Amino acid sequence: MGTICTFYITIGGVKAVVYTDVLQTLLMFGGVLVVVILCCIGLGGVDKVWAIADRGGRIQFFNLDTSPFERHTLMSTMVFGCYFMVSTIGFNQNAFQRLASVRTLQTSQ
Numbered sequence: 001m002g003t004i005c006t007f008y009i010t011i012g013g014v015k016a017v018v019y020t021d022v023l024q025t026l027l028m029f030g031g032v033l034v035v036v037i038l039c040c041i042g043l044g045g046v047d048k049v050w051a052i053a054d055r056g057g058r059i060q061f062f063n064l065d066t067s068p069f070e071r072h073t074l075m076s077t078m079v080f081g082c083y084f085m086v087s088t089i090g091f092n093q094n095a096f097q098r099l100a101s102v103r104t105l106q107t108s109q
Contacts, residue, residue, distance in 0.1 A: 008020070014101035014102075015101075017101075018102065018107075018108075
């Protein structure tokens with residue numbers, strides 16, 4: 001696998017790496033979608049999955065509890081979301097490499 005990757009990077013440069021990342025991302029999203037669909041079919045449909053999740057106490061929207069010991073609250077999700085976005089966009093080596101290796105921001109996105 002290393003030889004194949006070295007070969008196509010040598011031939012296509014960083015552009016080949018960017019396109020490979022896009023293909024890999026599409027395959028991963030497609031795989032997750034297939035798993036979700038198969039699980040919903042296997043359990044009897046989306047209504048059945050929703051009922052099971054509701055029965056287990058997993059359906060919860062806008063939990064405004066301010067306790068830091070509560071697992072998922074609106075505040076903890078917002079704080080973690082901001083931290084995650086800054087670390088992913090601002091300090092991620094892959095994002096910087098994509099931006100630095102192509103001509104425009106649109107191409108890197």
